[in-house]
Amino acid sequence: MTSYDLSASTFSPDGRVFQVEYAMKAVENSSTAIGIRCKDGVVFGVEKLVLSKLYEQGSNKRIFNVDRHVGMAVAGLLADARSLSEVAREEASNFRSNYGHNIPLKYLSERVAMYVHAYTLYSAVRPFGCSFIFGSYDQDDGPQLYMVDPSGISFGYWGCAIGKAKQAAKTEIEKLQMKDMTCRELVKEVAKIIYIVHDEVKDKAFELELSWVGEVTNGKHELVPKDIRVEAEKYAKEKTEDGSSTL
């Protein structure tokens, strides 16, 4: 088994590309990120583990702007994620330059996925060790949410989670009736889910990174304003303080 996993250009006898699977393991080692699509927008929440007290607050961001109307939350090897965010930004910028309008999210997600996939074909390079969740809002197409994983596939979602607690997060997300919720209601629920899946024992301090894009922000992807974030965290702490922290 070991000799089939040395390069991405080799299949194993049972038809797997081990390098890609190992890349997905790298994502699973990272802390959790979730994205949920609601009636009028998309909300991202990231459990940003604070590894040192010396870090400046708000540094090491895990949520990026790809274009004015598109946000991207990442999990996995951050250096890979940052370089791919540049790829996504160029894709969006070139599209706007050629066609004069905002890039549709489905198309952006497919283009980034194609790029990620290219790195799973050759032995000279390694696959990217990160997954992303893209979200956007447009007046005509409404809110959109797509996820790209290291194998280079992209799917549209109403809610998705990546990182170490993705199973637990998915369970919580499935309980929500997101199609009927607004962004303002959803922000609190996203904060709550991050607090629920956060493992107090293994990972001590964490910062909650929250961002949204929707009718409430006029189609612009931005970090949730401080007062709303504080309110959401308060709600999350209340809901998780009654003993039901991790599942």
Added chain:
Amino acid sequence: MERHLMDSKIKGVSTGTTILAVTFNGGVIIGSDSRASIGGYYVSSKTINKLIQVHDRIFCCIAGSLADAQAVTKAAKFQISFHSIQMESPPLVKAAASVLKELCYNNKEELQAGFITAGWDRKKGPQVYTVALGGMLLSQPFTIGGSGSTYIYGYADAKYKPDMSKEECLQFATNALALAMGRDNVSGGVAHLVVITEEGLEHVVIPGDKLPKFHDE
């Protein structure tokens, strides 16, 4: 104005021309004459097509050097078609106009062609875009172009109304073309008009002798 002065410098066949596009309530009408000339003294074609279809509901009218215009629209048609298939939806008129603009702007040293892009899309409905010689892109409710347009600016400005009905708009476009073709020596032949709406396309061809006549004709 610049197109009128530029025409005489165009080597080979030029479309000294009258082209226009006008939005109305529910669609857009795009129209042109059909004369191709060399130097303003020889008519090389009396029946040339200046209304190029670049997609199901998007048309371009061409002005300037015929060779340049045909080359650009051919490239644009391919790009727009590919883009539409990748997007899995009909292209926006703005996207089509942007493709033309990129081609004109990036090759501005070599090219001498201007366009009017007009069409209908689901997002913004009927739209008209001018792509000028150097690659400027401008959205307008209606626009006129080509050497013949200089003679009808007054008529167009005075007679255009927003939200016309299809019949009113057809009459406006036909009159404008007839007036321009009547005064510009390098515009003439037949008047081609295409009505573009959500439902489909309607080609109207009016031979020169059936065009509206004005006081001295």
